[in-house]
Amino acid sequence: MESLSTSSEFENLYSYLKRFSDRLVEEEDNLRIVVESEKLREVAEVLSKTEGVFLRTIAASDERSVNGFYKMYYVFGIDKIHRNIVIEVPVDSSDPVVPSITDIVKAADWYEKEAHDLMGIKFSGRTLYKFVLPDDWPDNVYPLRKDYTVQDLVKLYRPEIVTKAKEVEAEAAIIIPIGPYHPALHEPEYFELYVRGEKVVDARYVGFMVHRGIEKLAESMKYDQVPFLAERICGICGFVHSCSYCQAVEKALKIPIPERAEYIRSIVLEIERIHSHLLWLGVAFHLLGYDTGFMHIWRIREQVMILAELLTGSRKTYGLNIIGGVRRDIDRDKAKKCLQVLDNIEKEFKNFVDAAINVPQIKSRLRRTGLLPKSEATSLSLVGPTVRGSGIPRDIRKDYPYAAYKYIDFKPVVRSECDNMARTEVRIYEIFQSIELVKNFLDRIPEGDIAVDSWEPEPYKFGIGAVEAPRGEVIHIVITGRYSPYRWRARAPTYQNLPAIPIMLRDIELADAPITIASIDPCFSCTDRALIIDISSNNVKSVPLNILSLKSSKLFR
Amino acid sequence: MVKFVKVIPIATKVGTVTIKYPYAKPLVTDSFRGAIEVNPSKCTGCGACTRICPPKALSMSIEGETAILRYFIGRCIFCGMCADVCPEKAIKITKEFELASEQVFDLYVDVEHEVVTCKRCGSKFVTSRLLNKVEQKLEEFPKELLYLCPRCRRIEMLSKQTYLR
Numbered sequence: 001m002e003s004l005s006t007s008s009e010f011e012n013l014y015s016y017l018k019r020f021s022d023r024l025v026e027e028e029d030n031l032r033i034v035v036e037s038e039k040l041r042e043v044a045e046v047l048s049k050t051e052g053v054f055l056r057t058i059a060a061s062d063e064r065s066v067n068g069f070y071k072m073y074y075v076f077g078i079d080k081i082h083r084n085i086v087i088e089v090p091v092d093s094s095d096p097v098v099p100s101i102t103d104i105v106k107a108a109d110w111y112e113k114e115a116h117d118l119m120g121i122k123f124s125g126r127t128l129y130k131f132v133l134p135d136d137w138p139d140n141v142y143p144l145r146k147d148y149t150v151q152d153l154v155k156l157y158r159p160e161i162v163t164k165a166k167e168v169e170a171e172a173a174i175i176i177p178i179g180p181y182h183p184a185l186h187e188p189e190y191f192e193l194y195v196r197g198e199k200v201v202d203a204r205y206v207g208f209m210v211h212r213g214i215e216k217l218a219e220s221m222k223y224d225q226v227p228f229l230a231e232r233i234c235g236i237c238g239f240v241h242s243c244s245y246c247q248a249v250e251k252a253l254k255i256p257i258p259e260r261a262e263y264i265r266s267i268v269l270e271i272e273r274i275h276s277h278l279l280w281l282g283v284a285f286h287l288l289g290y291d292t293g294f295m296h297i298w299r300i301r302e303q304v305m306i307l308a309e310l311l312t313g314s315r316k317t318y319g320l321n322i323i324g325g326v327r328r329d330i331d332r333d334k335a336k337k338c339l340q341v342l343d344n345i346e347k348e349f350k351n352f353v354d355a356a357i358n359v360p361q362i363k364s365r366l367r368r369t370g371l372l373p374k375s376e377a378t379s380l381s382l383v384g385p386t387v388r389g390s391g392i393p394r395d396i397r398k399d400y401p402y403a404a405y406k407y408i409d410f411k412p413v414v415r416s417e418c419d420n421m422a423r424t425e426v427r428i429y430e431i432f433q434s435i436e437l438v439k440n441f442l443d444r445i446p447e448g449d450i451a452v453d454s455w456e457p458e459p460y461k462f463g464i465g466a467v468e469a470p471r472g473e474v475i476h477i478v479i480t481g482r483y484s485p486y487r488w489r490a491r492a493p494t495y496q497n498l499p500a501i502p503i504m505l506r507d508i509e510l511a512d513a514p515i516t517i518a519s520i521d522p523c524f525s526c527t528d529r530a531l532i533i534d535i536s537s538n539n540v541k542s543v544p545l546n547i548l549s550l551k552s553s554k555l556f557r
Numbered sequence: 558m559v560k561f562v563k564v565i566p567i568a569t570k571v572g573t574v575t576i577k578y579p580y581a582k583p584l585v586t587d588s589f590r591g592a593i594e595v596n597p598s599k600c601t602g603c604g605a606c607t608r609i610c611p612p613k614a615l616s617m618s619i620e621g622e623t624a625i626l627r628y629f630i631g632r633c634i635f636c637g638m639c640a641d642v643c644p645e646k647a648i649k650i651t652k653e654f655e656l657a658s659e660q661v662f663d664l665y666v667d668v669e670h671e672v673v674t675c676k677r678c679g680s681k682f683v684t685s686r687l688l689n690k691v692e693q694k695l696e697e698f699p700k701e702l703l704y705l706c707p708r709c710r711r712i713e714m715l716s717k718q719t720y721l722r
Binding site: 226228293296306309311313317327354359 | 559560561562563564567568571574585586587588589590608609610611612634635636637638641
């Protein structure tokens with residue numbers, strides 16, 4: 001696939017790594033190297049300085065019962081040559097300390113905090129605090145360790161609310177998040193914006209209000225049940241998660257899936273992208289006070305939802321994926337209907353978006369706001385339309401081809417203006433591109449089976465599955481077990497993209513904050529309320545975000 | 558013409574799109590997966606569906622003299638995996654989606670089965686219908702072993718083998 005010249009660019013890196021450790025495995029698309037923890041920083045330094053190397057994900061795994069230690073997996077990807085470098089660091093089980101690499105690789109920040117919270121790995125050279133787990137979680141209980149089952153954890157964790165309920169002699173207690181954590185549109189989130197007058201100085205994000213511990217749950221579920229759990233990670237783009245999970249298991253166990261199944265997966269993935277981008281566009285218009293746009297975009301989107309139901313059996317959470325293939329075929333009638341619907345959507349969307357994007361308010365609110373410089377986007381290893389709006393053509397479909405994308409040629413949509421408009425335009429053109437792709441896939445889909453007959457699990461195999469979700473790269477790591485996954489690590493695109501928000505918010509007008517936050521298409525979606533802290537007067541007030549957003553639009557009236 | 562004014566003719570042309578639910582039907586396509594329906598005359602109570610069900614909406618339990626296959630719609634995610642694995646094709650996926658009810662009991666559907674007790678230890682280990690089915694399939698299987706629970710069957714087999722040696 002790659003020419004010799006591009007791979008020779010990384011030859012130095014490869015020979016350096018190969019000299020570094022004798023414990024290395026070369027797989028089809030990964031180079032796996034075991035590195036002692038004292039040498040981790042040195043390797044990370046070299047990788048971070050090599051252009052074109054991005055951090056994709058980090059996973060901590062409890063392998064004490066297998067080989068006597070914890071293990072950290074650092075997955076770096078070289079987009080250009082479609083390969084991963086997996087740095088495996090064994091961590092002592094009695095004193096689990098690893099040097100922190102956050103000062104070298106910025107994107108590692110959250111992963112380290114999460115590994116500390118959930119697996120009890122300590123990172124020397126940085127401060128750590130409770131990040132994912134709630135404040136009243138018992139100390140020294142690390143849920144992802146194999147010492148605990150899900151049932152144990154449920155017994156161990158007694159939230160403060162329970163004691164409080166007993167005090168007031170209540171029968172049951174229910175937490176209803178009202179106030180700053182208001183799940184108005186989708187999911188709860190919380191931003192603190194620090195302002196000077198109307199200008200934003202900095203922003204802080206507090207998340208994980210609804211951490212569900214599904215990675216742990218999957219360890220007690222059977223292989224073929226997990227896709228349905230994975231699909232419920234996200235309510236908007238769930239199919240990408242079940243796809244990534246299945247691909248990771250298929251990679252780990254080397255299960256060859258039928259070509260027809262690959263095409264069907266790709267078709268449904270693109271249909272999901274169309275609906276998700278339309279959804280985002282509608283929400284963006286709503287945030288900018290252009291509700292006509294919101295209504296019409298969602299009207300057009302409804303056709304995609306019905307189409308998805310026709311092809312998969314459900315409007316959302318399609319339930320189509322199983323390991324080794326898919327569950328439903330796309331027959332001739334459905335393919336024909338699909339083409340009709342797509343033609344109609346293309347026409348209607350083109351017509352409408354052309355009008356909507358030219359509304360003066362929309363234009364001026366999107367242009368030159370929420371700037372995300374290319375250099376920052378690179379150093380944070382950002383993904384999806386967020387990074388493509390800053391002129392970097394990262395697209396997993398192209399960089400690490402999977403499913404049917406390996407049979408087809410296309411160019412990622414890129415804009416170099418780095419502002420909110422650029423990210424909007426990337427999504428608009430991706431809708432047209434996705435329609436084109438689905439048509440192409442339907443044209444080329446080969447006859448044949450849609451799933452393998454059977455497959456056998458084999459324990460302790462390692463697999464990576466990645467999918468370009470509407471919001472960016474979704475990457476799953478699976479270490480196989482006998483009946484269930486031994487370790488499953490799911491990383492959604494918003495996880496990677498959120499650290500970019502404080503950068504985009506810096507020095508912008510307060511009224512532009514909502515659309516800027518929304519411009520990465522955060523998976524928890526629109527915040528309803530933000531807390532505004534005025535630095536000079538020390539006043540704290542709560543304002544619903546949509547009202548904040550409308551403030552600026554009124555200037556045009 | 559200023560481009561954004563184009564919205565007006567689009568809106569006029571489209572008109573009202575809201576469907577007059579529940580008077581206008583159908584709301585769902587032919588592929589739609591709704592609640593499931595277990596055919597009690599076909600079900601043998603093998604429990605395959607309870608093992609694959611991702612949210613554990615289907616469960617098997619023994620209450621008194623009967624085995625109960627219980628379907629709780631409140632947990633169902635409508636994936637239809639149960640219908641895929643059912644060896645008897647006893648589970649049908651319906652298009653039913655208007656499932657809300659004021660009574661939680663309305664959300665439970667039970668299929669009852671007669672159970673067989675182990676001739677030796679008296680534990681209830683299988684539904685009689687499943688046992689009959691297995692009996693038909695295995696012609697040369699010793700009758701006395703058929704009515705023993707898996708544990709007693711193992712003891713019986715082992716003691717026989719020791720005797721032979």
